[in-house]
Amino acid sequence: MVKFIENDWTRNEHQGAYMGLATIHESQMKLTLQHAQPDNGYVLTMAQIEQISAEKGGGSSTAAVFLIEGQLIRAKMAYLEYLDFGLQMFDDLQDVEEDMKNNHRTIFTQSLADGQTLDAPTARLIQYCYYAPPFENFSDDHRTVSDAQSGDTLAHYVRASMMMFLVLLILEAVSRLQQYYSEECYREISTFSPSAFDDLKMARVEKPFWTVMRDQSF
Secondary structure (H helix, E strand, C coil): CHHHHHHHCCCCCCHHHHHHHHHHHHHHHHHHHHECEHHHCECCCHHHHHHHHHHHHCCHHHHHHHHHHCCCCHHHHHHHHHHHHHHHHHHHHHCHHHHHHCCECCHHHHHHHCCCCCHHHHHHHHHHHCCCHHHCCCCCCCCCCECCCCCCEHHHHHHHHHHHHHHHHHHHHHHCCHHHCCHHHHHHHHCCCCCCHHHHCCCCCHHHHHHHHHHCCC
């Protein structure tokens, strides 16, 4: 695979692409650190889990887009890392029951292991999706398609839409994990849903989202 990549992107001129590949490799190696072993006394702290999650979640899309475009401006690279971490957190929320069975520690499973609900980490994740970086314009955005009043480009619109769709995916995951939330929090989060939670459970909106992710060129 690396040989094929070297045919298109030389190492001297496109160091970012190889940095992204190395980041993914290092992150995957750290997966083993997230498996708690209480019998052997190996139990992670929340600070350790947060650091591993940030490193693991911050590189996959960045590496992929480096391989597509060859070069990335710093602002776009920062955005991709921001998006990747959000996607990693969503994945961890979605897999919370399986991860609990396997003693795999994420921010969500560690909260449950500590006797807490998923109220706080889920609220922080939703807030994360509404923060500023996903809605910024980049200097290399193409402005062939834009809103005459706001000046937003199509690329900017797609990035903002992806973050809002990620919120919808989070809501779908929450709708299936009611037992891990307080009654008050579950009810409040359900008010953000465009449809009743009972209907959202059956929607299965994740596949269309990944289709958009696959087809979208940043």
